[in-house]
Amino acid sequence: MRLVTYTSGSGDAVGLVQGETVHDVAKLVADAPADMIGLVAAGPAVLDRLREAASGAGEGQPLGGVTLRRPIARPGKTICLGLNYVDHAKEGGNEVPEYPALFLRVNSSLVDPGAPVIRPRVSEKFDYEVELMAVIGKGGHDIAEADALGHVFGYTVFNDGSVRDFQRKTTQWTPGKNFDGSGPMGPWIVTADELPQGAHGLAIQSRLNGQVMQDSNTEHMMFPVARTIAIVSQVMTLEPGDVIAMGTPAGVGFARKPPVFMKAGDVIECEIEKIGVLSNPVIDA
The missing domain is CATH 3.90.850.10 (Fumarylacetoacetase-like, C-terminal domain)
Known part of the structure; x- marks a missing residue:
């Protein structure tokens, strides 16, 4: 999976990139962490749910229409x-x-x-x-x-x-x-x-x-x-x-x-x- 942090009209979000489309992870997986460090820390179970949801992901946003941020905004180290x-x-x-x-x-x-x-x-x-x-x-x-x-x-x-x-x-x-x-x-x-x-x-x-x-x-x-x-x-x-x-x-x-x-x-x-x-x-x- 390709995972991004991006900015759209509603602020920063974590996204799943498929081709030239980005899907809001929070809309794919209920109770998904709101930031990338949270998603990373959540472990394999959340990623498995995300992979399953990705196979049936509906319409997302064009990748070219969002602003990409660095994937982890403030790494601990x-x-x-x-x-x-x-x-x-x-x-x-x-x-x-x-x-x-x-x-x-x-x-x-x-x-x-x-x-x-x-x-x-x-x-x-x-x-x-x-x-x-x-x-x-x-x-x-x-x-x-x-x-x-x-x-x-x-x-x-x-x-x-x-x-x-x-x-x-x-x-x-x-x-x-x-x-x-x-x-x-x-x-x-x-x-x-x-x-x-x-x-x-x-x-x-x-x-x-x-x-x-x-x-x-x-x-x-x-x-x-x-x-x-x-x-x-x-x-x-x-x-x-x-x-x-x-x-x-x-x-x-x-x-x-x-x-x-x-x-x-x-x-x-x-x-x-x-x-x-x-x-x-x-x-x-």
Whole structure:
């Protein structure tokens, strides 16, 4: 299933996307949670009811007639991996890590699908990073790798927009990864049952103004989804609605010769096979 958070005339709602139509989940399933985190936390029973209702869903709204929001408006935790593809680690002159580079994003940095991403006034080095993002469905602490995929609700697309000069100001990446309006997410969540285990073997690509910049496959992740969940959950308790961005492949702007950075008027598209396309225009702050 493809699940969205969207805005229509009556405010935000959770929707089920079928083709080019979106159906209000609250109208399909009685007593369905009103937001995506609630739906994620409700567990398999509600999803089973939703699947059954979807087969007989009546007329919905045209997908093009609603405004999509990021699938989870305010994740409890947005956990990100750096250097998770060997080619990306090498293009930046980094050692291949034995333990994932982990950092957090704040909610004010997140952006809706289709909404502008913002190049800050203090930098001209605003870079793109297409990433697979896992959505935690069942919480837990110290989760075994063998059990980890059972904790995944689904997957979406993330663009880890990075302000490179601020990222390099310290050994901690927090400044360059948390500018307001820098990290788009969406356009929807595809439930885990519709994708290969761990979202393995999916083509992943970014395009800047239609030109392919990154072109790889999730099979090349050094720390796959299950292993990442096991590692992260040793440190912190994962909760329903937490999201984990799984790192980006080679082809980012700062490593190109000459470098290529996003600027006002650009359009950045991030696509993952079987999930979808996340597209955003770029504006200046």
